[in-house]
Amino acid sequence: MTHDELAQIAVRVLADHAARKMVKEQLRQRGVKLSYVPAREIAAQAKLLLAHPEIIVEARAKAAELGYA
Numbered sequence: 001m002t003h004d005e006l007a008q009i010a011v012r013v014l015a016d017h018a019a020r021k022m023v024k025e026q027l028r029q030r031g032v033k034l035s036y037v038p039a040r041e042i043a044a045q046a047k048l049l050l051a052h053p054e055i056i057v058e059a060r061a062k063a064a065e066l067g068y069a
Contacts, residue, residue: 003068010068015059019046022055 023045024034034042049055 007063007068010063010066011056011059014062015050015055016046018055018058018062019049022046022049 020042023042027034027037027042
């Protein structure tokens with residue numbers, strides 16, 4: 001696996017993590033207990049957030065900090 005491939009995977013994983021974290025925070029702010037929300041629902045909402053370019057930009061910056069970019 002090349003360094004570029006690893007960087008792409010790192011960005012994808014970091015973006016997914018950030019999106020899930022954002023979804024969980026939004027649910028908490030609405031007073032929803034996370035244990036009542038199925039993981040697939042959180043994942044589906046996070047997938048929608050991945051369409052926002054700022055999440056990808058943040059993930060690329062984090063990957064660069066970690067030495068992947």
